Amino acid sequence: MRLVTVRIDGATRAGRLSGDEIVLLDAPDVRAVLEAGPVTTGGLPVAESGGTVAADGTDLAPVIPAPDKIICVGLNYRDHAAETNNPLPTAPIYFAKYRRALTGPYDPIRLPPPEVSTSADWEVELAVVVGREVRNAGPDEALGAIAGFTVLNDVSIRDWQTRTTQFLAGKTFEGSTPVGPALVTADKIGDGRGLNVSCTVDGVTKQSSNTDQLVFGPAELVADLSTIMTLDPGDIIATGTPSGVGHARNPQEALSPGAVVRTAIEGIGEMVNTCVVG
Amino acid sequence: MRLVTVRIDGATRAGRLSGDEIVLLDAPDVRAVLEAGPVTTGGLPVAESGGTVAADGTDLAPVIPAPDKIICVGLNYRDHAAETNNPLPTAPIYFAKYRRALTGPYDPIRLPPPEVSTSADWEVELAVVVGREVRNAGPDEALGAIAGFTVLNDVSIRDWQTRTTQFLAGKTFEGSTPVGPALVTADKIGDGRGLNVSCTVDGVTKQSSNTDQLVFGPAELVADLSTIMTLDPGDIIATGTPSGVGHARNPQEALSPGAVVRTAIEGIGEMVNTCVVG
Numbered sequence: 186m187r188l189v190t191v192r193i194d195g196a197t198r199a200g201r202l203s204g205d206e207i208v209l210l211d212a213p214d215v216r217a218v219l220e221a222g223p224v225t226t227g228g229l230p231v232a233e234s235g236g237t238v239a240a241d242g243t244d245l246a247p248v249i250p251a252p253d254k255i256i257c258v259g260l261n262y263r264d265h266a267a268e269t270n271n272p273l274p275t276a277p278i279y280f281a282k283y284r285r286a287l288t289g290p291y292d293p294i295r296l297p298p299p300e301v302s303t304s305a306d307w308e309v310e311l312a313v314v315v316g317r318e319v320r321n322a323g324p325d326e327a328l329g330a331i332a333g334f335t336v337l338n339d340v341s342i343r344d345w346q347t348r349t350t351q352f353l354a355g356k357t358f359e360g361s362t363p364v365g366p367a368l369v370t371a372d373k374i375g376d377g378r379g380l381n382v383s384c385t386v387d388g389v390t391k392q393s394s395n396t397d398q399l400v401f402g403p404a405e406l407v408a409d410l411s412t413i414m415t416l417d418p419g420d421i422i423a424t425g426t427p428s429g430v431g432h433a434r435n436p437q438e439a440l441s442p443g444a445v446v447r448t449a450i451e452g453i454g455e456m457v458n459t460c461v462v463g
Numbered sequence: 464m465r466l467v468t469v470r471i472d473g474a475t476r477a478g479r480l481s482g483d484e485i486v487l488l489d490a491p492d493v494r495a496v497l498e499a500g501p502v503t504t505g506g507l508p509v510a511e512s513g514g515t516v517a518a519d520g521t522d523l524a525p526v527i528p529a530p531d532k533i534i535c536v537g538l539n540y541r542d543h544a545a546e547t548n549n550p551l552p553t554a555p556i557y558f559a560k561y562r563r564a565l566t567g568p569y570d571p572i573r574l575p576p577p578e579v580s581t582s583a584d585w586e587v588e589l590a591v592v593v594g595r596e597v598r599n600a601g602p603d604e605a606l607g608a609i610a611g612f613t614v615l616n617d618v619s620i621r622d623w624q625t626r627t628t629q630f631l632a633g634k635t636f637e638g639s640t641p642v643g644p645a646l647v648t649a650d651k652i653g654d655g656r657g658l659n660v661s662c663t664v665d666g667v668t669k670q671s672s673n674t675d676q677l678v679f680g681p682a683e684l685v686a687d688l689s690t691i692m693t694l695d696p697g698d699i700i701a702t703g704t705p706s707g708v709g710h711a712r713n714p715q716e717a718l719s720p721g722a723v724v725r726t727a728i729e730g731i732g733e734m735v736n737t738c739v740v741g
Contacts (some may be wrong), residue, residue, distance in 0.1 A: 279629055279632050285531075351557055352629060390525075449707075
């Protein structure tokens with residue numbers, strides 16, 4: 186099943202993709218669907234609301250517009266650790282984003298004005314969406330707590346990311362982080378391993394890898410995080426980016442206004458975002 | 464004005480301290496009060512709901528139980544930077560906590576079980592509470608966006624904090640972070656400078672400093688953060704801890720089950736929390 190959050194009539198509404206239509210659901214967004222109960226191959230925990238809209242051209246919000254938590258993982262691809270001259274991590278490297286960072290799968294990526302930074306960079310990532318409350322989980326329970334997967338572009342303002350030892354400042358600029366287009370449920374994707382992941386900028390491939398390169402896989406991350414705190418329905422875990430980011434290139438590259446960024450993951454879909462200032 | 468969030472009838476309710484009573488307000492918590500409009504010396508943006516409870520013995524929730532953002536600042540006291548052998552930071556060091564970390568001002572501090580960690584540590588902090596949406600603010604606008612101040616104990620699980628380069632994992636253990644007892648509005652506290660700050664464990668003073676030691680003050684932090692993203696009513700900014708933490712002592716000290724931690728800031732109040740496992 187493929188779930189989306191659409192913008193309609195000045196608000197948001199959850200929907201289920203069905204062919205070339207989106208069947209609207211009786212919930213304001215996908216987080217509310219997951220909070221209502223399990224999404225299974227047999228059905229949804231909320232009713233259909235009676236309306237449909239065309240899938241093509243409908244304005245999509247971030248698939249989870251306001252998660253309780255957005256948890257990101259750093260240096261979690263073998264190829265990305267190598268390109269940044271870092272050893273493979275021995276534990277997952279977690280940092281956060283806030284809700285204000287998120288933007289829709291076809292929305293602009295908002296860049297800071299040039300006097301604040303000119304070092305915006307791309308990072309395509311497989312994002313886990315948590316389906317139910319989970320705490321102190323072993324690997325099997327952790328896998329079962331995953332509702333599904335989506336795409337997240339962890340756009341990073343590199344000079345703010347490295348201004349201090351802590352990444353947060355450069356990772357949570359407002360409107361910088363597209364997420365979507367859809368939550369694809371785990372029954373369609375399995376454990377999130379073995380999926381091709383790519384990012385192009387203005388048609389040039391910058392990142393091309395596979396989630397088999399992940400150091401810590403989705404279920405491992407859920408289990409480890411659940412040792413720290415309860416995970417909640419709709420929580421997003423961005424699992425890290427593969428090699429090919431702009432700041433590891435020689436010469437270094439950055440996103441400029443007008444650049445068109447496409448981020449895609451096999452079996453999930455593609456986001457298309459144009460960079461704008463402000 | 465002193466605002467609190469009380470637990471009553473299985474839910475929470477905002478209240479205003481008045482002598483030895485709490486006047487209940489028509490809002491579920493202090494965040495909702497701030498979202499309703501400005502709190503001024505002239506009045507509140509929500510009505511009183513007609514009831515009162517005794518201030519003494521009433522069960523208090525975290526003063527903001529579910530902020531949109533909890534932003535913490537590291538190494539922001541001159542004396543704490545010295546004791547940890549760090550240079551003074553040239554920019555604020557930001558990291559995050561999630562809502563699940565918060566607990567009430569007289570609730571237990573939840574420690575991880577010993578097989579997860581035995582390195583819990585205290586960190587008394589002045590916390591800024593944001594009063595209204597603010598973006599790209601200069602110093603004056605930033606100061607005006609501060610609703611007031613409260614106390615936050617940024618309890619830190621040191622081995623998880625230093626497991627990787629990023630502090631988040633050790634800073635967001637569930638139920639580890641008392642916040643309260645009250646939001647004291649800025650008209651009573653000014654800009655947050657010049658306040659005595661202390662932490663005792665089992666009656667022994669561990670931290671005793673003054674917010675004059677802050678490297679980056681409250682208004683500077685609000686202005687800098689507002690360059691990154693919009694701050695929202697009820698957002699909490701924990702401004703960092705002074706010297707005297709357990710892991711910088713020789714020999715190092717940690718919180719054990721049963722330990723009673725008192726954290727106090729002049730003009731705001733005191734929190735009293737007993738450590739428990741789980």
